[in-house]
Amino acid sequence: MQGTADEHDPAPAGLRERKKQRTRQAIATAALRLFAERGYEETTIAEIAAAADVSPRTFFSYFPSKEDVVFAEIDDRLAEVSEQLRRTPGETPMETIRRSVIDVLEALVAEHGEYGAVQIALIQERPGLRAQALHRMMNTQEQIEALLRDLCPDLAEVDAVAASGMAIGGMQAVVAHCRREGYDPLSMRRALDRAVDIVERGLASVDALTRPSL
Known part of the structure; x- marks a missing residue:
């Protein structure tokens, strides 16, 4: 009889993924703290x-290089957007976009707290990271x-090119601004809510995005 993956690892798949994500986040947070204390x-x-x-060795199983750890959170959040932008019957594309972005x-x-400003400063100050x-x-x-x-x-x-540029560029700019200026979580949430409203109003002009999916 063919064995299952759980015979080799008793932890359920969901638990393993959560543990992996906690380890990845711990590495990224530790890196940003050290960059702030000692320099990149x-x-x-x-x-x-x-x-x-x-x-x-575990570090390299999560990140190919020191550069990549700076972008850990960004990569993770973008991957989440990609996972959530899936068609839902009866929901307009605009509703799907808003729900995905809000999540x-x-x-x-919630992530990184005081080290969010460190992340943004590193990207702004180093040509390699800016690239x-x-x-x-x-x-x-x-x-x-x-x-x-x-x-x-x-x-x-x-329309697809303009919509993706507006959404990604607009949200990235506001996140960077909030972290650079040291917004507290509540102020950052309010700023991002405002940014979502602005982007949504722009996207609403594209008729195809306001028709329900079949």
Whole structure:
């Protein structure tokens, strides 16, 4: 008889995933704390691993490089958007977009706390990280564009490009502003709610996004 995965790992799949996500977040938080205390260049991967109570090998199982750990939260939240932008019968694409974005923003407000400003400062100050951020944003806009066209097959190509750029660019700019200026969680949530309203009003002008999915 063929064995199951649980015979080798007794933890259920959902529990394993939650443990992996906690480890990933612990590594990212430890890295940002050390970057704030010691400086980005001065902090080694071995020091990050020790601060997160994992081995350097475990670090590399989660992040290919020290650069990637700076973008951990951004990558995770964008992956969540991609997972949630799926067609729901009876729901307009606009309703799907809003629901998905709100869920992700809740996590953005809660994560990293004081180290969110460190993350933004690192990206702004280092050309290599700025280039990585731009590359990630361009890739994300293309991914969201494809997801929007799948969510709404009759969406015109230019409308999909403009909508994805507006949504990703607008929300990224507000998150960066809030963290750079040191907004507390409540103020950041209010700012993001306002940003969602602005983006939603812009997207509402695209008729295809306001028709219910079949």
